[in-house]
Amino acid sequence: MDIQDKTVIGWREWVRMPALGQAEIKAKIDTGARTSALHAYFVEPFELDGRPWVRFGLHPRQKDTEVQIECEAPVIDQRRVTDSGGHAEMRYVIATTMVLGDQAFDAEVTLTDRENMLFRMLLGRGALKPRFLVDSDQSFLLGGSKFQPPGELNLS
Numbered sequence: 001m002d003i004q005d006k007t008v009i010g011w012r013e014w015v016r017m018p019a020l021g022q023a024e025i026k027a028k029i030d031t032g033a034r035t036s037a038l039h040a041y042f043v044e045p046f047e048l049d050g051r052p053w054v055r056f057g058l059h060p061r062q063k064d065t066e067v068q069i070e071c072e073a074p075v076i077d078q079r080r081v082t083d084s085g086g087h088a089e090m091r092y093v094i095a096t097t098m099v100l101g102d103q104a105f106d107a108e109v110t111l112t113d114r115e116n117m118l119f120r121m122l123l124g125r126g127a128l129k130p131r132f133l134v135d136s137d138q139s140f141l142l143g144g145s146k147f148q149p150p151g152e153l154n155l156s
Contacts, residue, residue: 001130007101010129010138015151016099021069023060024149025121029134031088033124034079035093039114041065044074054092056111062120078152081110100121101142103131110121 015027025038040056047053051076059065073094082088091110098107109125114120128134135141143150 002151003144005132006131006133007103008138009100009134010134010141012119012137012139013100013123013142014140014144015123016049016101016149017096018097018099018104020058020071021060023067023069024144025056025147026062026119026146027117027123029128030122031125031128031134032084033122034126035079036098036109036127037081037091037112037114037122038109039117039120041113043085043111045092048054051075054094054111058120059115060120062118065115076108079110081112091122099128100132105118105131110130 009029011029013027014024015022019022020054039059041059042057042114044054045052053072054075055072058069058071062067075092076092078090079093081086081091091112093108095106095108095112097104104138
């Protein structure tokens, strides 16, 4: 894919994951992270048809624990992930479809407790390539604003 064919995104964008309850989540674009990370406030492994799955809760909005979505997904891996502070943990990895603007694509996502983090999701470079370029001086180039996902009505 040539550079002119790539979509330019800002350092934060709204991401929708149709298989995980259609929630729109404000994500920080993190080109330093290989894999994307999603906030999960509980993670329960189980088996379905002899395959490993995981059930987890998702709080899609920053600083909001009222909105809760319970999700289930097949586990594709478990990986040791080291965060930017140097702390390592084993995480479940799922694959899900993500939608950014008008592009839908599959990406790997690790599940971790991000309750005390500013963003409930980090979008890593594995999800970004080969389709996006990041303008680190911009935000929400694909729509929405700091407080509203794209398409959500402003009733105030």
